[in-house]
Amino acid sequence: MKISFLIHNAYGIGGTITTTFNLAQALAERHEVEIVSVLRHRELPNFALDPRVSLRPLVDLRQEKEHPLHLRPARVFPRAEYRYGQYSELTDERIGECLAALDADVVIGTRPGLNVHLAYQAPRHVVRVGQEHLTLDNHSPRLRHALRRAYRRLDALTTVTEADAAAYRRKMRLPGVRVEALPNSVPDPVLSASDGTAKVVVAAGRLVPVKRYDLLIEAFAVVAAEHPDWRLRIYGKGEEHDRLRGLIAELGLWNNVFLMGAAAPMEAEWVKGSIGAAASNFEPFGMTIVEAMRCGLPVVSTDCPYGPGEIIQDGVDGRLVPVGDRDALAAALLELVRDDELRRRAGRAALKNAQRYAPGPVVEQAERLFAEAVAARAAGRRAVRERSGVQRVLVGQGFAARDAAYTAASGALRVVRKGRR
Amino acid sequence: MRTTVSAVTARLGCVVDDSGRIVFDLPAEAARATQEAEGQRLLLRLRPKKDEPEKVLHTLALEPGDDGRLCAVLDPEPVLAEGRWDVYLLGPGTERQRLRPGLRDLRALVDGQLRDRRTPLAVRIPYATKDGYFAIRTWLRPAHAEVERVDVSDGSTTVGARLHGVSLAAGGTVRLRLRGGGGTVRELKPLASDDGHGFFFTVDHDGLAAARHGVWDVFVQPSPDAPLVRLARLLDDVADRKEVFVYPAVTVEGACLRPYFTVDNDLSLEVRKAV
Structure with a gap:
């Protein structure tokens, strides 16, 4: 054709x-x-x-x-x-x-x-x-x-x-x-999958209000308070940049949360992390969720319409939390941060389950x-x-x-x- | 199947290990499209200052690797001079072609702060330039003080750092040197950890606001008479830190103070008139 x-x-x-x-x-x-x-x-x-x-x-x-x-x-x-x-x-x-x-x-x-x-x-x-x-x-x-x-x-x-x-x-x-x-x-990754050991949570997308990076940063404040050696890297650019920078300053998170700028492709950045995160109010699909999973990262996401709930199997290859719920997001992240074995097991499941989004099928x-x-x-x-x-x-x-x-x-x-x- | 690849789309990938070794790889068809099959090499060029000729070059042999890719290895030796290195594809009798960045697997660098380093400290971070080319950022320091965390409160800024290649002795000092200030220096007393490598110091905002405005570069002098060691943050995967590791500004007595990383990832303190 x-x-x-x-x-x-x-x-x-x-x-x-x-x-x-x-x-x-x-x-x-x-x-x-x-x-x-x-x-x-x-x-x-x-x-x-x-x-x-x-x-x-x-x-x-x-x-x-x-x-x-x-x-x-x-x-x-x-x-x-x-x-x-x-x-x-x-x-x-x-x-x-x-x-x-x-x-x-x-x-x-x-x-x-x-x-x-x-x-x-x-x-x-x-x-x-x-x-x-x-x-x-x-x-x-x-x-x-x-x-x-x-x-x-x-x-x-x-x-x-x-x-x-x-x-x-x-x-x-x-x-x-x-x-x-x-x-x-999402194409088959070229790099080997994440081994789940890096103390890095990765999120990626345009910095726009619907992505709720503000909620993610607030949730990460709870993670950083308990685990100061963990970091959150947010990739992307957009109109929310300065406001998010202000929030990071206000919460005193400048040693833990980083606005990394845009990265395309993201693959080499996903494998530097061991958990993926998404906090959107609305996500028609959730491309970055699949990308992260295909790199071996379990993903914590809000269960917003419609994508995440069709991609993530809650408790198996990631976590789904209610939209806009900072505490639930923090708790789900902490669950994976605290338990190395759970995180690695979920990462392996993510790698396997996300194969249905390979170009082949x-x-x-x-x-x-x-x-x-x-x-x-x-x-x-x-x-x-x-x-x-x-x-x-x-x-x-x-x-x-x-x-x-x-x-x-x-x-x-x-x-x-x-x-x- | 057509395999023509235009010169501008040849993308160089690489994997870096924790010793700093870089293994480059290039899709074979990208190389073939523009070069003879034999004798291809990678050329690394230290980017010269504006209007100066280029002087420092390294070439690396490209060998056939897995599934038709071409590989080149840059071992920890030779030590590269500090600066930015551009990377070109070089073939016999043809013009060199600057390469675009492919996937750069730098995951081994992410927790690089956790390892003690030998000195002179040589750091290499492959990155994509703003105009979209492959380049390598390098640092070469006789000794190094790695900034680990910066805590900013209303009244003071506390910096935690770790020395590599030298340890803090009695009489060691932190020195803030005013850039272009004809040797104007403020001395601070660091607190050292038990092993003499980790240390921290606190800058009092009132004191600095009352001093001259400008940019204060931060050094540590590990012992009296020892050479100054620049504080910097070099030991991870971030080649350009200035816009990523950003600390809040604090306003005191008409002055605005802000710790920041320079374009070389060195730590400085900026003091300017508050607006």
Whole structure:
């Protein structure tokens, strides 16, 4: 098959970029694969890309930031999308041209707004697969409303968890669209696994409020009070940096907690630790949890929607604690800090259990999904393998009505506000 | 299967052990794409100061290793001069090619503070430069005082450190030397541990705030007449510490005081006018 991925910006750092690169590289073993990056802001991606995968940017911000069309708001890319501000008439135009000229068998969108582009602009002969790396429940009603219409035109929609796939099936009416959970894959580690002896807890991710690094630092204060020789290393950068630095100072933890800056790839950093930690309020998947486990680290995480609970087996290869509960997080960390044997046993279990996220099994599933969708489209039908039922339709209609009402109401509110100005 | 790799994507990986030995590895196809198959070497170059010619070079043979990779070994000897070393791929009759960083397995360095070191102390930490190349940070010190912890309170800062290659004798002092201060020095009395290697000292904030503003570099003089030993933190895997090990600033009597690590991972105390 010839497979094209459409991604927001392949030159940044983040879970979607990593997982798209991983999947693209694994597919390149047997298929012709390209990644189309809508934006580009630097010469090279942060992650080394397998040379068999070609990378093609559409808008180079280093030259085209001030392009007249780039200064005008996007019309195809949905207004309610998180990244709307970074899209423009120029991106609309370039994405449209790119899709119109596409000679791939399958095109895969990697975020809602790009899935909308595929839905409306991909040629008829190309199979359209939308990927959702976030969750339906976290989308605004307005975005859900836009997606409900557009996603009906997709052949398949993949989510990263079973829970989110279930939400799409239940709350969106997508007749003829195959909805399936396709977890993110993490490549087989190159380095030997952690031996679980280092007195280091490692966390990684963008420093943004939803990741709750503040909660993790507060929980670690309890660990450091009992075990002053243990350290917490937090990798990543972001808007919370200075606030977290302030918290570390306030709690007197500067000898124990370190903001390490961004590291990509993380593998060589995970193996320096013996426990992984995540404190998010919300984690659509939890890529770093799988990465840490694949390096032999048991992971302590909040049991937030939806990823961690599908990745971690509580008490076996890590711990799940209630969201926002500092004391429970501290207690779970301490349990693994205090007991060397428990920690090493959990680390070995993590290594074994996380193998299901190796590229092998995940890519096989993706390949099967794409091939079946291509065959179905060639035979003139859609890829769906879904039970239908009056109940499901009615439930879906209920959610649709609610989002539409909200959208209409807030539209009306905008009109009212405008009138007042 | 195409195996062409552009020059800019050749990534050098390495494993460092606790003796400082570095085993480099390079994907073979990366090397082949740009070089002749035979006679490839790694070139280490001590980064010269701006507008100065490069002088210090080491080359290492690249040998075929596991699964078609190329390996080179940098043993603890030769001792590398202190500074930053850039790494290039070198082939016969071709231009040298600066290498990008791959995975750097530095886990053996993480608890490096727990081991006593021989002197002269030679430290090597491979790292990725800001512009995305492989480099090695090195230190070479006749004797060394490793900063272990820094405790900052409103009234004082206490530094715990450990000497390597020399021990603290009677009459040993900690000396704060004002940078560019024409020899202005403040002397402090350290408290030594039983083995004479560990010590700590306390800087009184009021006293320092009343002294001249500027940057005070921290040294220990283990015994009277002994050479000064710079306090630094070198014995782990962190090549650039300045933005990672950050201590809080304290404001006293119109002055803002802050202990910090310099770009060379040496310990200094900054005193400036509070804003």
